[in-house]
Amino acid sequence: MSNPSLLILPGDGIGPEVMAEVRKIIDWFGARRGVTFDVSEDLVGGCAYDAHGTPLADATMAKAQEVDAVLLGAVGGPKYDNLDFSLKPERGLLRLRKEMDLYANLRPAQCFDALADFSSLKKDVVAGLDIMIVRELTSGVYFGEPRGIFEEGNERVGINTQRYTESEIDRVARSAFELAMRRNKKLCSMEKANVMESGVLWREVVTEVGKDYPEVELSHMYADAGAMQLTRWPKQFDVIVTDNLFGDLLSDLAAMLTGSLGMLPSASLGAPMENGRPKALYEPVHGSAPDIAGQGKANPIACILSFAMALRYSFDMGDDATRVEQAVEKVLADGLRTADLLGEEGRAPVSTSEMGDAIVAAL
Amino acid sequence: MSNPSLLILPGDGIGPEVMAEVRKIIDWFGARRGVTFDVSEDLVGGCAYDAHGTPLADATMAKAQEVDAVLLGAVGGPKYDNLDFSLKPERGLLRLRKEMDLYANLRPAQCFDALADFSSLKKDVVAGLDIMIVRELTSGVYFGEPRGIFEEGNERVGINTQRYTESEIDRVARSAFELAMRRNKKLCSMEKANVMESGVLWREVVTEVGKDYPEVELSHMYADAGAMQLTRWPKQFDVIVTDNLFGDLLSDLAAMLTGSLGMLPSASLGAPMENGRPKALYEPVHGSAPDIAGQGKANPIACILSFAMALRYSFDMGDDATRVEQAVEKVLADGLRTADLLGEEGRAPVSTSEMGDAIVAAL
């Protein structure tokens, strides 16, 4: 059997720094566990534009289609703000999601015990929080046509199209129900069926899929009420399924509740390949944070936990994933904090690479 | 001069109950301040559908166009969930917004001192919070065409269209800048210009309008980052301007931060009429709360403060508006709480009408 293959796309801003720490974990697996990953590395986002004039070169896209999993750092930065829309760093990421058909974006919002105090929410509201947001990732207003800026009469009009087919809703709903079955069997679907017909269809299809999962308690909520309820009492939720755009806002909101944005990984999964495993891309929830890039201040944990998700979902190495997660918990319990995790306690922050080293040591 | 005219649309659920308390305030103004409002009352939402087979009768629409201000309670309820989309209670409200051309929806998120403990957020994060969200209300994905559920191949597809013209963005941006000028001269505009062309145009036009308001410090934020930052440290904002759909989620989120959802009013304003005042509709931010309707549990304060906003924006009665607001603050400081405002303190709640009576007494 050939080695598991991994394409690493560090991207922009703090991407390369946090990815360097993941490399240490990968090396540890080679040296200590005899698991050698075939790792290749390439460009995405602004740095790809700088090198090739496009945020994702065709050769990189082709490579991503071949590997067992892609691990991405972050894309974007003010340097690229005035680029034409089609050349923006984000388009590279969106192309990966679309062409790999990664329709189910899993975003855990988990509150780490050692960090519960760090949330802007009251401790009892977030301590022990563990919810999973399943966001549709390949359709909706992100990709619908027509789109663009057009002349109309004597002014311009900006247009985007929200668009969902039954089968697109069906497959992501199934992913969410499957996850709910492995968790607490509670699923809440969010849309704006009171205002948008695409939401009416969404609710209908999710309800229909629910008939195949009679054990799962399914509820529906308007997305605005969802934003409220996530803020008021997030522990009422277990798994949430929602569309691409609502998922973008709601998963970021949920992430922020935990107070641990620099800690949160995500997995974007497609349909199973021939080997039975899904096409997959893993990335931290945080962005490229250009303001702190290159200063050794970034928190590598979200990226390291994204690699742990890869171990679990792409490489059947669930025990090893748990091992990485426990190493992270240990260093946090030991009091290690990167700058983003410091409240008013007056601790000295550790650097990106000190945090990575400590996690390797804890493994 | 004729009396100021007011159309009252109590709507569904708790709407009629909370509106009954506003009536007491209106009566107080007649008896004690010699200000008589010409009040008419009519149906909107589910109750209008029950009576006329439509969520807003044409005659009601015509009346709304003639009065100085409309005051609405709330619409919707599970009874109407399976109605055809075009007959849903919400369509009545949306028709009012659209045909009255109420493009600027002002949603203050204010944390009342007496209630700061009631938020799910830490007290220092929300105490003294006072931000204003200006939400575009007559365009975007709420109204864009094409829309609907269509057959395509052998499945259905749900479609909605996000659509903004330059002039639509321009006018709501101006409303927001004007408000910022009267507040702390800080405006943050939110969209997804990294993903949506309509957001690119939004950012461009807002930036352009900003040149007419050089004193206002303008910033831009992606809406997902906006949701995060509102959760993390809401006091960084003063005025926020955003589109119809993002505004729906973000204003509800902001409202929930304050812990005082039953307290928050809103104003929806159009262009100035001949008398120089804007067309206007005032409504509480909360919904129809069918679960507690008819039980005397609802909090009438949001609706009463919506009437206070009407005094300020439609009737040039700013001092009287302040008087109503102070009466509300007084009863809260006195410890009066409707059921929604009770934490674990073990106080007995007052009823909807007791709260209304207390506010009248405090006037």
Ligand SMILES: CC(C)[C@H](C(=O)O)[C@@H](O)C(=O)O
């Ligand atoms: C970078 C951007 C294109 C992306 C999105 O909007 O999906 C990001 O916000 C995310 O949530 O992964």
Ligand SMILES: CC(C)[C@H](C(=O)O)[C@@H](O)C(=O)O
């Ligand atoms: C009732 C509904 C149509 C409405 C909206 O989505 O605008 C409500 O949520 C609001 O925010 O006023």
